[in-house]
Amino acid sequence: MLALLVAQNIAFYVIAALIVFGALRVVTCKNLVHAALWLVMVLAGVAAQYILLAAEFVAVTQVLVYLGAIVVLFLFGIMLTRAKTGTDLDLDHSAAKKVGAGAIGVLLLAVMGYALWDEYRGEEIGDLAVQRTAQVSDSIFSTYLLPFEVISVLLLAALIGAIVLARRD
Amino acid sequence: MLVNQFLFLGAILFCIGVYGVLVRRNLVLVLMSIELILNSVNINLVAFGAMWHANDTANLSGQVFALFVIAVAAAEVGVGLALVLMIFRNRQSIDADDVDLLKG
Numbered sequence: 001m002l003a004l005l006v007a008q009n010i011a012f013y014v015i016a017a018l019i020v021f022g023a024l025r026v027v028t029c030k031n032l033v034h035a036a037l038w039l040v041m042v043l044a045g046v047a048a049q050y051i052l053l054a055a056e057f058v059a060v061t062q063v064l065v066y067l068g069a070i071v072v073l074f075l076f077g078i079m080l081t082r083a084k085t086g087t088d089l090d091l092d093h094s095a096a097k098k099v100g101a102g103a104i105g106v107l108l109l110a111v112m113g114y115a116l117w118d119e120y121r122g123e124e125i126g127d128l129a130v131q132r133t134a135q136v137s138d139s140i141f142s143t144y145l146l147p148f149e150v151i152s153v154l155l156l157a158a159l160i161g162a163i164v165l166a167r168r169d
Numbered sequence: 170m171l172v173n174q175f176l177f178l179g180a181i182l183f184c185i186g187v188y189g190v191l192v193r194r195n196l197v198l199v200l201m202s203i204e205l206i207l208n209s210v211n212i213n214l215v216a217f218g219a220m221w222h223a224n225d226t227a228n229l230s231g232q233v234f235a236l237f238v239i240a241v242a243a244a245e246v247g248v249g250l251a252l253v254l255m256i257f258r259n260r261q262s263i264d265a266d267d268v269d270l271l272k273g
Contacts, residue, residue: 008170016178023182023205027189032197039201042182046208049175053219058211058235065239070204070246077197077250081257090264091195101191109184116176125172125216126223131232139229140236151240158244165251168258 012052019045030091032083036074043067053125057133175216182209196253196263200246207242211235 022041029035043066050059092098140148182205189202218231257263 005170009174012170012174016174019178020181020185023185026201026205027185027192027198032195035198035201039204042205043208046212049178049212050215052170053175053215055215055219055232055235058215058232058239061236061239062211065243066204066208070243073246073250074197074201077200077253080254081197081263083195083197088195091198092192093194098192101188104191105184105188108187109180112180112183113177116173116180120171120173120176123172123220125170125220128170128219129222129226131219131222131229135227136229136232136236139233143230144233144237147237151237155240155244158248162247162251165248166254 008052012049015045015048015052019049030087030089032078032088032091033075033085036071036078039074040067040071043071054128054130056130057136172216172220175212179209179212179216182206182212194265196256196265197250199265200249200253203249204242204246207238207245211238214238 019042022038022045025038026035026042029038043062047059047062047067050056050062093101186202186205186209189205190199193199193202214231214235216231218229218235221228221231253263256268260267
């Protein structure tokens with residue numbers, strides 16, 4: 001059991017390092033298409049973290065919806081707005097604003113990090129049992145039935161709205 | 170595994186996303202940074218869900234909430250990119266600084 005947890009911890013830190021590196025590249029990369037491809041790495045890493053947390057259905061949904069659909073939408077968006085191919089130096093604000101944004105990010109991380117460290121220091125997740133898809137669907141279609149229906153109406157509204165907005169008339 | 174590992178990963182990803190939203194001028198890249206933020210929230214939800222599930226095996230609220238966030242994120246990206254396309258069609262640019270019609 002302990003050896004298994006060591007393997008899980010090593011996997012967690014390797015994947016977490018990949019996620020953080022990829023996310024930094026998404027926000028600093030000078031090439032739009034490369035930023036979208038770094039985003040693929042971040043999203044795949046997050047899916048791997050879900051598998052480490054034994055949340056198989058969320059991991060599969062992450063791969064299907066994010067990697068399969070949303071990244072393709074982003075690539076469509078990049079190409080339809082006729083982005084410069086190759087390096088584009090006009091993607092970021094000025095250096096002074098970058099310093100300010102970096103300071104805000106670090107400050108936010110310090111506050112959240114202190115709060116998390118203070119509250120959840122040393123707390124274990126416990127025995128990770130696989131959270132089966134059948135149980136997830138039981139939960140959605142009993143306890144969360146009303147939010148589920150609201151979400152489906154929201155998706156329909158967003159679909160129609162996107163078509164109306166993007167239509168050429 | 171400690172629950173804090175996942176929470177700190179979520180916090181770092183959130184801050185990188187906030188930095189991206191503030192620093193990027195291209196609207197498509199702003200939307201990508203918003204995706205980073207939504208993913209960090211999802212990591213937190215699934216981590217807390219796993220912690221609850223370990224105590225009470227009938228409780229799967231964390232995963233259900235994560236699925237709802239994924240659905241809302243898909244709707245958000247669809248409408249967001251449609252808006253970006255509209256802005257590009259009307260102003261031939263998707264620079265966030267160029268969208269200043271309401272500035273007196």
